[in-house]
Amino acid sequence: MLRVSLREIRAHGVRFALSVLAVVLGVAFVAGTFILRAMLSDTFDSIVESSLQGDAYLRSISTTEEGLPDGPPDPSAGFGGARDGIDITLADELADVEGVAQALPDVQGPIVIVGADGTAVINGQAPSLALALHPDDPAVDLVAGEVPVGPNEIGLESSALETSGLALGDTTTVVLGGEVREVTVVAEGGYDSPTSGATLAFLDADVAADLFAPDGLVNSIAVYGEDGVSQTDLVDAMTETVLADHPDDNLEARTGDDVRAEASAAINEIIGFIGTFLLVFASIALFVGAFIITNTFAMSVRQRQREYALLRALGASPVQVFAVVLTQAFAVGLVGSAIGLISGVALVDLIRWILSRFGMNLTGDAPVTAFTAALCLGIGTLVSLVAAAVPARRAALTAPVEAMRDDVTVTEKSLRWRALAGAALLLIGVAATYVSVAVATDETPWWGLGPGPWLGIGAGAVLVGMLALSPVIARSTLGVLAAPFVAAIKPLGRLARGNVMRNPRRTASTAGALMIGMALVAACTVLAASARESTTAIVESEYRADFVVMSATNAVPAEAVTAIADLEDVARADAVATAPVQLSGPGLEPTSTTVIGVPPEAFGTTLEIETLSGDLATLADGEAAVHTSAALEYGWELGDRITLRTDVTELTLTVGVITNSQALNADVTIGQDQLTELLGPAPANVVMVAVDGVEGVSPDELGEQLDTILEPYVTVTALTEEELVNQIADRVNQALVIIYALLALSVVIAVLGIVNTLALSVIERTREIGLIRAVGLGRLQLSTTIVIESVLTAIFGTVVGVVVGVALAAAVRSVFADQGLSVLAVPWDQLAVIVALSAVVGVIAALWPAIRASRLPVLQAIAQE
Amino acid sequence: MGRHAAPASISPEPADDPIASARGLTKVYGTGATAVHALRGVDVDLGRGRLTAIMGPSGSGKSTLMHCMAGLDTPTSGTVEVDGRVISSMSQRQLTTLRRTRIGFVFQAYNLVPTLTAAENITLPLDIARTPVDRERFDTVINTLGLGDRLTHRPTELSGGQQQRVACARALVAKPSIVFADEPTGNLDSRAAGEVLGFLRRSVDDLGQSVVMVTHDPRSASYAHRVVFLADGALVGELHDPAEADILEALAALGEARERDAS
Numbered sequence A: 001m002l003r004v005s006l007r008e009i010r011a012h013g014v015r016f017a018l019s020v021l022a023v024v025l026g027v028a029f030v031a032g033t034f035i036l037r038a039m040l041s042d043t044f045d046s047i048v049e050s051s052l053q054g055d056a057y058l059r060s061i062s063t064t065e066e067g068l069p070d071g072p073p074d075p076s077a078g079f080g081g082a083r084d085g086i087d088i089t090l091a092d093e094l095a096d097v098e099g100v101a102q103a104l105p106d107v108q109g110p111i112v113i114v115g116a117d118g119t120a121v122i123n124g125q126a127p128s129l130a131l132a133l134h135p136d137d138p139a140v141d142l143v144a145g146e147v148p149v150g151p152n153e154i155g156l157e158s159s160a161l162e163t164s165g166l167a168l169g170d171t172t173t174v175v176l177g178g179e180v181r182e183v184t185v186v187a188e189g190g191y192d193s194p195t196s197g198a199t200l201a202f203l204d205a206d207v208a209a210d211l212f213a214p215d216g217l218v219n220s221i222a223v224y225g226e227d228g229v230s231q232t233d234l235v236d237a238m239t240e241t242v243l244a245d246h247p248d249d250n251l252e253a254r255t256g257d258d259v260r261a262e263a264s265a266a267i268n269e270i271i272g273f274i275g276t277f278l279l280v281f282a283s284i285a286l287f288v289g290a291f292i293i294t295n296t297f298a299m300s301v302r303q304r305q306r307e308y309a310l311l312r313a314l315g316a317s318p319v320q321v322f323a324v325v326l327t328q329a330f331a332v333g334l335v336g337s338a339i340g341l342i343s344g345v346a347l348v349d350l351i352r353w354i355l356s357r358f359g360m361n362l363t364g365d366a367p368v369t370a371f372t373a374a375l376c377l378g379i380g381t382l383v384s385l386v387a388a389a390v391p392a393r394r395a396a397l398t399a400p401v402e403a404m405r406d407d408v409t410v411t412e413k414s415l416r417w418r419a420l421a422g423a424a425l426l427l428i429g430v431a432a433t434y435v436s437v438a439v440a441t442d443e444t445p446w447w448g449l450g451p452g453p454w455l456g457i458g459a460g461a462v463l464v465g466m467l468a469l470s471p472v473i474a475r476s477t478l479g480v481l482a483a484p485f486v487a488a489i490k491p492l493g494r495l496a497r498g499n500v501m502r503n504p505r506r507t508a509s510t511a512g513a514l515m516i517g518m519a520l521v522a523a524c525t526v527l528a529a530s531a532r533e534s535t536t537a538i539v540e541s542e543y544r545a546d547f548v549v550m551s552a553t554n555a556v557p558a559e560a561v562t563a564i565a566d567l568e569d570v571a572r573a574d575a576v577a578t579a580p581v582q583l584s585g586p587g588l589e590p591t592s593t594t595v596i597g598v599p600p601e602a603f604g605t606t607l608e609i610e611t612l613s614g615d616l617a618t619l620a621d622g623e624a625a626v627h628t629s630a631a632l633e634y635g636w637e638l639g640d641r642i643t644l645r646t647d648v649t650e651l652t653l654t655v656g657v658i659t660n661s662q663a664l665n666a667d668v669t670i671g672q673d674q675l676t677e678l679l680g681p682a683p684a685n686v687v688m689v690a691v692d693g694v695e696g697v698s699p700d701e702l703g704e705q706l707d708t709i710l711e712p713y714v715t716v717t718a719l720t721e722e723e724l725v726n727q728i729a730d731r732v733n734q735a736l737v738i739i740y741a742l743l744a745l746s747v748v749i750a751v752l753g754i755v756n757t758l759a760l761s762v763i764e765r766t767r768e769i770g771l772i773r774a775v776g777l778g779r780l781q782l783s784t785t786i787v788i789e790s791v792l793t794a795i796f797g798t799v800v801g802v803v804v805g806v807a808l809a810a811a812v813r814s815v816f817a818d819q820g821l822s823v824l825a826v827p828w829d830q831l832a833v834i835v836a837l838s839a840v841v842g843v844i845a846a847l848w849p850a851i852r853a854s855r856l857p858v859l860q861a862i863a864q865e
Numbered sequence B: 001m002g003r004h005a006a007p008a009s010i011s012p013e014p015a016d017d018p019i020a021s022a023r024g025l026t027k028v029y030g031t032g033a034t035a036v037h038a039l040r041g042v043d044v045d046l047g048r049g050r051l052t053a054i055m056g057p058s059g060s061g062k063s064t065l066m067h068c069m070a071g072l073d074t075p076t077s078g079t080v081e082v083d084g085r086v087i088s089s090m091s092q093r094q095l096t097t098l099r100r101t102r103i104g105f106v107f108q109a110y111n112l113v114p115t116l117t118a119a120e121n122i123t124l125p126l127d128i129a130r131t132p133v134d135r136e137r138f139d140t141v142i143n144t145l146g147l148g149d150r151l152t153h154r155p156t157e158l159s160g161g162q163q164q165r166v167a168c169a170r171a172l173v174a175k176p177s178i179v180f181a182d183e184p185t186g187n188l189d190s191r192a193a194g195e196v197l198g199f200l201r202r203s204v205d206d207l208g209q210s211v212v213m214v215t216h217d218p219r220s221a222s223y224a225h226r227v228v229f230l231a232d233g234a235l236v237g238e239l240h241d242p243a244e245a246d247i248l249e250a251l252a253a254l255g256e257a258r259e260r261d262a263s
């Protein structure tokens, strides 16, 4: 029997090649996803390794952690998170501790570097940072040049040097600490691992300390031990000396390994959504792959029904026939998974290339762990076996008399159960989605689940439900979709319609893979458009200024702010600044957050903020504005007292107004004076300046003046309302590019699935094709028929997918309504383009099967068994 | 050659106005030692407005002859003329057009496109050619075949005999110059076969069609105006307006001749 199995594989080369292809596609997708996940986490781990190389760290005890100074590291407390600064001079004390080779305070801050071409060296959304470089800094390799000395020398990290186009010895402009400065590049420094797109520069340690730690406070001090001193020994030595000398400073010493583990955990949590996204994607991949595999096996078993009947007639038992099919499935699954694994690695290289276009460099090799390999081989083989089991059972139960029949009539099972199950799932999905929207609006979890999980359950159930239902709706939908073809291209349209409708189950599952991909594409498109519309709405309703000055680095230099205010034609220049604080109040333990500071006079002039209760004017009296989402979450009301704390001071303010603003969406907004008080000598981070011209100055004129004075700051630009909208929309699109790239992959796989099904159905219909060719159908006409079939299948999948996608996007929009998605916008034109593109996709998918079919010799086709 | 003569010799007797004719037709499959000579120089004229049957032992080249004359296959050498056109030198494209306008086919099995109704199957060649259906002709054909109440059914809902009648209707509705039928009754019982053959004969007598069919069954062949015998790729005899008994006799003689040759 084994021989029969393997002979068949050889005899039906093309059919099995197509089954293998199906497995390859599915497994490649899964493998790719897993490898990518591993690679991302490797990349971030190595970033942590290279940026935190100390053997031990001194820092203050976290104020959010419930005092567990000696307990295990708590990842949620984050790395550098809610901690007070420590005195930079402690570094000198540490350096004297026995066993300590060096103690280097962590000093860093934003920088803008102007490259050789006169533009800022900046990489998408990645930060641009200046770090203190100490002589003999163990963390950085000095590749070339000397350690920068004094305020007018800098070093650049190797990849930043390369992108800047500068060379050692060149002078260039930088924006540092709010000022424009001329500097000479004197050093090239390197890390062991990629910087993941961040632009890094090095400064003289004292200069950096003056700039970024003006209050003499730093986040932490890295301690490097002498050779042979273990990390725990270092911590013990630090505890006995420095910690003992400063018992009231809330200090703690931690081993380097602890801190790195903490940082990794924190970063992994931050990028966790990428991991979740990829996992969701992998399951979709698996699902789509399983679909294609099942389809392929169902078809190929059906085609060989007579052979199995013959085997049965010759005395093979059902179990033996079952085994024949399963053996084949096993072989197909194993071979396909192996090739799929290799293809997955290639896929990751492709994705990595795409990501590197967007400035995100990932580490070295695509790591194929034994786990990934085993998982892929296992899943591929298992899915093949499961997918083949149903058809195999059918093959095994073939009545021997089937062998004598001329046409194998396969009775299609009724779709009733499918319809019921699909409808039930769909209902559950809709209900769960509805719950998620309700949960999001009321902000009260249901059964302990927030809107996110409910939305996930809803979306999943809706998708699966639609997949189950699609054969049921296929007949009627395809009838409508095919009508134009039937009317326009006689009789090919009708032939094609007959072919796609004769087995709705198959057409639906072929279209299913595309449906999933297109649902996601449509959802993303709708969300992107909604984000754009929402921003437009915010900008139009909340920004009243002629110009908004912003920086690509998200920090407008203080010097620039003064320069703008000093312009004669400027009536108002309201700086919106942010500062990290610890917020507490009734029912809220101290929590790290960002507070916004605005000159109170801005309200009603350059900014128009919706208030729900209270009065914005109270900000001038030193009261605070609380965002409605925070007010709801913490149950705060007008008159409540809240506390803001920084390293410098602590302010307790009265809640004077509750706002509902998208522009100022921090929990708390305070007056500019209060912000300055909180920050002390540290500079505020100005995120934007709203500028109004004096009466009589034309916007063009004012724009020109602003452009002139902002030019030296390179990354700072003055935007009109419209430009601001475009810029925000561009950022949204940039973020979506990666998602689109992944989705494009799923569409490609779906297309290959269509190719697969079409090719198999051509094989299945060989005799029929011979017949219609014999009665006079030309080759081109035959090809056209197959193209129409493919286009119909593709459009069917896309239309259903788009409908589902739009519906889901609408739900997602409602859930995130108060997080910037205030308006639902459905870009019908773009969706129409997607449907039109799917027709093109259909044509492409049909090419190979159509050519194959048209090349079939008529006589042989007719004689085909 | 009389009605009762054994088909020992070939009578060239070309009809005055044949609808299709072959001259020096050979067909060789494969090359070298494994070459199969399916046709070895066949000269034949098929009469206009006549029902011609081709008979012969299995493997004698009947199907091959028919495929070559119908433009489904290209001969190795020799010429084929159908309705005044030399088709042996036509391109594939020309042959495709020829098939849908001038030639009708009925195969032994699997004649119908399963996704189309009976009526759609019948008009398929016309639809492909984008020629309007001649309603009168359609009705005549349908009435002759007695298919009126089955037109909206799909092939799977028809019996084997009905399917073959639909196939015949399809072959005839476009008024082809000639209809080729390869064992059209091979899968049918004698009653159903009788219906189909009766119809083919009527289409010749009443509609003036020219029909050629391959058959193994002497009874079926007896419906024909003329029976030609093929053996080892060559024409070995013929009968005109034969009775079933004549055909049996002729086949027996053919068998004896072959045994003699073989020994």
Ligand SMILES: Nc1ncnc2c1ncn2[C@@H]1O[C@H](COP(=O)(O)OP(=O)(O)OP(=O)(O)O)[C@@H](O)[C@H]1O
Pocket (backbone or CB within 6 Å): B029, B030, B036, B037, B038, B056, B057, B058, B059, B060, B061, B062, B063, B064, B065
């Ligand atoms: N495609 C082919 N390749 C090789 N040899 C072929 C091919 N088709 C037919 N033959 C050979 O040509 C000879 C004639 O075949 P043909 O099909 O014409 O016979 P036939 O008279 O129709 O037989 P039957 O009554 O069994 O249908 C046979 O010996 C056959 O083996």
Ligand SMILES: [Mg+2]
Pocket (backbone or CB within 6 Å): B062, B063, B064
């Ligand atoms: Mg034959």
